Amino acid sequence: MSQASLALYRKYRSKSLDEIVGQEHITRLLSKAVASGRISHAYLLTGPRGVGKTSVARILAHEINQLPYDESSTPLDIIEIDAASNNGVDDVRDLREKVQLAPVSATKKVYIIDEVHMLTKQAFNALLKTLEEPPEHVVFILATTDVDKLPATIVSRAQRYGFRSISPADAVKHLRHIADQEKIKIDDEALTLIAERGDGSFRDSISLLDQLANLADEKEGVTSELIEATLGLAPTTVVNDIIDAADQHQLSHLAELLDGASQQGVEASILAQQLIARLRTKSLETPSYVTLIDSLLDVAKSSQPTMKLFTVLGSYAEHKTPKTAALATPVREVTATIEELTKQATKKEPKVPEIKTVTEPKGEPRDFDWTALIEHTRRNYVALYSVLSKCGHQRLDDTIIIYTGNAFYKKKLDDAKYTPHLYESLTAIGHTDLAIETIPTVAPPKSSQAAAVVAIMGGGEEVSVEE
Secondary structure: OOHHHOOHHHHOOOOOHHHOOOOHHHHHHHHHHHHHOOOOOEEEEEOOOOOOHHHHHHHHHHHHOOOOOOOOOOOOOEEEEEOOOOOOHHHHHHHHHHOOOOOOOOOOEEEEEEOHHHOOHHHHHHHHHHHHOOOOOEEEEEEEOOHHHOOHHHHOOOEEEEOOOOOHHHHHHHHHHHHHHHOOOEOHHHHHHHHHHHOOOHHHHHHHHHHHHHHOEOOOEEOHHHHHHHHOOOOHHHHHHHHHHHHOOOHHHHHHHHHHHHHOOOOHHHHHHHHHHHHHHHOOOOOHHHHHHHHHOOOOOOOOHHHHHHHHHHHHHHHOOOOOHHHHOOOEEOOOOHHHHHHHHHHHOOOOOOOOOOOOOOOOOOOOOHHHHHHHHHHHOHHHHHHHOOOEEEEEOOEEEEEOOOHHHHHHHHOOOOHHHHHHHHHHOOOOOOEEEEEOOOOOOOOHHHHHHHHHHOOOOOOOOOO
16 A cells, blocks of 8 residues: 555554654553563553554564554564453463463563453453463563553553653644645644544544545634534634623524524534634633633533523523623632731721721621622532632621631632632622632631630630620
8 A cells, every 4th residue: 555545644653663643641651561572461551542552552562672663564573462452361262372372582572451441351361361471482562542441460560651642732733744844735723633633543634634634725724714514613703792792692693503503513512622722722811711611621421412502501691790890800829827917907997996806897888798698609509609608707898708717618718619609698698899718727716805814715606695
């Protein structure tokens, strides 16, 4: 088969460990082991599909025997077995008999067992005996995408190497190299889109580039529009419009956008994946997107993905807190002492009393209702309520200080999953201008007398006793 007729992922398959992209943490160790002659009797290569496990297995088998790698021909002493179609105990027993035979011409007889997790329980038991006491001339290279299905006894008898998903940056760089070599006209935006659809798999990304290159117009080349049309994706502008509509509480516009995407043949599960990819890049700026991403992951599992997608986005749009100054202020970790906080508050407003008491400062609104806040969270956010109901509070100027009592509850309230719900609850009870600070201690005593007792005793918590 000529190079021109080869699929691109085969044409550009690595031929040495140095050429493997994105797995340097593995190839570096294997190269050193081969160079020093420290060859293990069994290797286990694990990781997602399309990241180079089979390529590394084949290259390693050749380098162990100091043979040049040639994909078109395989030496007799390198035997590849597909466990998916040779997974029975009889197949493994046959292998056990053949491993006893010495290599024909190479130093080692290497068995590559791909998708080894497909072996039956009986086959694993038969293979285990060979792995425990292998002949000196045999090396096993096991590869799998699902290491959790392997018996622990098999895993423990092999050197394990975990492959990583290919980063988008590495994928784009490699795709650019191939496109330039093949004279495929494509811009970086389209390459990024291909890398995203490849989902960390070189093989899938390169195969997609190959497919699109055959469909592309010679003048325009591979464009984002071609990719979207070929794969049934929503245009990037539509994805951004959907997010904006949800952020702006525009439920009717949101419904129109989703309906339009559906009429264009965009599947809800694919649109959800596009939204997740876009929101993930923006989640550091907008923590509330983390909760939305979590909900969007359930769309593909739903029996009615179209309706599920609308309810997820609609629910987010309905409950999202408006963009106010309070929302723009994240929950901040407070490491200062109570005394330092008091001094800071006093600098802002000289009339603010000491923070050791909860008497509201003069001139401040007195309409903050902690009970209403707790009740709102009880009705709408049970998980948040379970933490907040155990906390104390105090208002200083435009800030609500929440005393969590311990670091565990503070961490909970500071989590991006709880923060948007906390601000939404404040808005729901009429406070859109308050910021939140959390302190991992109990609330200070309400009276100066109690504060004095606490100071004498070296700490304590004020409780009320009702008859």
